[in-house]
């Protein structure tokens with residue numbers, strides 16, 4: 001099939017970007033979206049033109065590298081789908097597809113469709129861990145974890161750190177990402193000791209890094225490729241409030 | 250005389266590691282802060298190693314090429330992580346795990362290392378749990394376990410089908426904590442381009458900053474490589490597309506021996522190649538073979554839909570050939586059997602390079618709900634990629650390159666033949682012999698990182714306390730940087746007509762055809778000639794756009810492909826040399842009358858460790874003889 005592409009091109013972080021138009025005449029419906037971009041790049045290089053920079057690695061919706069804003073949606077069409085799982089059969093012959101990078105103040109564009117998501121690493125360093133050195137761990141069965149809590153913690157832990165929630169949010173808030181981590185660790189007995197400190201520090205860091213605040217629009221939940229729900233945001237709010245009160249005491 | 254000394258501690262197998270720990274050299278907490286360590290790689294081996302060494306008080310610099318440490322390829326592991334905890338009261342023990350790994354590896358692994366890996370396996374689960382990894386639990390709150398191929402006990406811990414992600418995030422969060430404490434410094438988006446060796450010892454690395462293009466020099470007292478496997482040599486594989494063999498090749502060229510490079514596991518159940526543009530093959534977990542039945546039509550070239558082929562016209566070839574194990578034969582056996590059917594014209598699908606994995610009977614017997622509970626996420630993933638629902642129509646699967654048992658040769662200290670250069674995780678050759686059992690790679694990587702490297706690296710550093718970190722202006726750094734830059738400039742100056750990916754694709758095709766699931770002398774020799782020609786063409790007709798001092802993904806690819814080409818030569822040399830079949834390495838010349846793999850123990854019971862001899866020169870073979878003192882060497886049979 002024939003596809004027209006409208007792709008954001010930006011030489012580097014400082015440069016001004018703009019949309020470039022490309023056309024592909026020979027797109028196979030079985031191709032993945034990323035393979036379609038590969039074939040575009042092969043063509044551009046052969047023609048002596050600049051290829052389009054974009055990120056991808058696992059192609060299995062688990063590493064969180066891929067991060068394309070396709071036709072106005074982070075990760076493009078499809079529910080609970082990462083960019084690397086989008087296939088060309090989701091489009092029709094003759095379609096025009098607009099591809100942009102994540103847009104958020106805390107995720108500056110590095111080149112074309114690549115952004116800097118280092119702010120997520122900084123959020124994690126602010127408290128997304130349990131303080132335990134290798135060698136100190138008690139027996140894994142010493143703390144019993146009920147199946148329901150373990151499964152719920154897993155649901156939160158399934159976050160791949162892609163940043164689609166930030167890209168989807170009109171406030172560019174990272175609340176869903178932080179909520180997922182805070183909830184995962186607060187649901188487990190081994191994570192409870194530091195739960196208050198974690199919630200306070202991660203939320204403070206989020207503000208410091210320039211992420212916006214959460215106004216409960218729910219856009220993040222809709223676009224999250226892993227189906228992380230905003231009920232975790234409610235859990236974060238509880239943890240945070242609780243921690244703030246005990247802090248004030 | 251060979252220079253190889255595995256430095257295996259004396260004494261009974263079960264006491265070696267505790268004796269090592271009790272008698273090794275130590276570095277006092279006060280001195281640790283004077284010592285710098287570089288860790289390259291943040292997978293399930295690298296992240297824990299970096300975090301644990303930083304926790305001890307060393308200064309750690311950590312590198313990865315992704316934008317975040319959390320994206321290392323370990324994140325994609327699905328099925329689980331083994332531990333000899335005997336949680337199910339089903340007779341598991343450290344010895345049994347050791348035994349299963351030695352046998353599964355077809356008696357080509359070193360006893361002492363394998364035993365130690367089994368010994369620390371249980372501590373890993375404790376550590377990861379303490380870090381917040383939500384392993385699956387029973388209703389009562391205790392750990393849940395599942396069974397994996399090739400064994401008779403339930404020792405696999407898991408977090409749904411995303412075990413790799415969860416355990417990696419455990420190590421990653423520990424690393425982030427050390428970053429926050431200032432003990433570890435993270436360098437992401439950095440591609441290592443060389444190891445710097447000074448006075449015979451590894452003293453640093455050269456990297457390219459992938460954002461600015463700047464070439465950087467980093468010095469340390471020791472360097473730990475945790476750079477993963479090179480299954481991407483086949484271009485199409487189950488690995489993440491940026492996985493590579495470059496760091497190992499850089500170390501090889503600087504004098505580190507390469508162990509068993511040709512031992513590459515081909516996984517039987519992957520989604521087959523669907524089109525010529527494909528860049529990646531997706532694994533469908535081994536666990537599916539518990540309920541799925543593998544078959545092809547009895548009639549050659551039968552193009553009917555699966556549903557239209559009645560049972561008596563189906564060939565359940567694994568059940569037919571291996572009645573005792575049926576669909577649950579080990580990976581190498583299952584892969585070869587599928588290839589044999591397809592090569593003879595019985596394959597299915599558009600390309601004829603696929604076999605059916607059918608859940609019809611399982612759904613009929615157990616109900617859709619039960620099957621969905623077990624495999625729901627895998628079925629959904631399959632449907633997303635192919636558009637077909639495995640509840641309705643059988644999956645189509647085909648083998649794909651998956652895991653490299655080969656890697657940098659290391660001794661008991663996990664140190665390569667370059668003093669001060671360590672290799673851990675999939676990057677080393679050690680624990681899996683000629684074939685790896687499911688759920689034991691995460692176990693080995695995490696064991697290396699959390700519980701082995703911290704001891705053995707300390708043991709090495711104890712003699713380095715009085716040595717200062719070398720200046721990055723020393724001639725060895727200057728020279729290494731100059732060479733690295735020359736190669737990068739060369740890539741850009743060729744200005745030919747073909748892209749780096751196109752060379753990778755062609756190399757992959759050669760390797761898959763002649764050095765894949767089945768190998769013979771004639772084919773391997775042909776491959777060697779073809780690789781040499783491809784190499785020439787690569788260096789004369791490569792086209793890389795852009796500049797070196799900017800983000801340039803094509804340049805990154807070119808340097809990976811250049812290393813793959815040299816690594817391919819090495820793999821073929823090793824495969825040619827080993828004229829026996831063992832594990833994943835199947836030499837057609839060495840099979841039993843029934844067509845099964847035939848080991849030749851009196852000639853090949855050794856680790857092949859290859860030493861670099863210079864550009865385009867045949868590497869030199871060193872043999873580490875394998876002694877089996879605690880296990881009886883037998884023929885593997887699954888009939």
Ligand SMILES: Cc1cc2nc3c(=O)[nH]c(=O)nc-3n(C[C@H](O)[C@H](O)[C@H](O)COP(=O)(O)OP(=O)(O)OC[C@H]3O[C@@H](n4cnc5c(N)ncnc54)[C@H](O)[C@@H]3O)c2cc1C
Nearest residue numbers: 290291292293294314323328329441477674675688690691
């Ligand atoms: C699809 C799939 C499923 C699997 N499932 C399982 C399973 O269920 N159980 C199991 O036990 N095993 C499984 N495995 C195997 C297992 O995942 C790997 O063997 C293991 O994760 C490797 O870990 P590692 O730390 O050695 O390397 P990796 O996780 O590959 O990490 C490599 C690191 O090195 C860095 N790196 C590499 N080269 C450079 C360079 N030149 N410069 C800078 N940095 C570099 C990368 O950035 C990365 O951080 C699976 C493998 C695959 C492919």
Ligand code: SF4
Nearest residue numbers: 159160162163165224
């Ligand atoms: S919460 Fe969802 S959208 Fe946000 S980073 Fe995690 S996986 Fe991505």
Ligand code: FES
Nearest residue numbers: 057059064066084
């Ligand atoms: S490429 Fe890894 S999540 Fe898409």
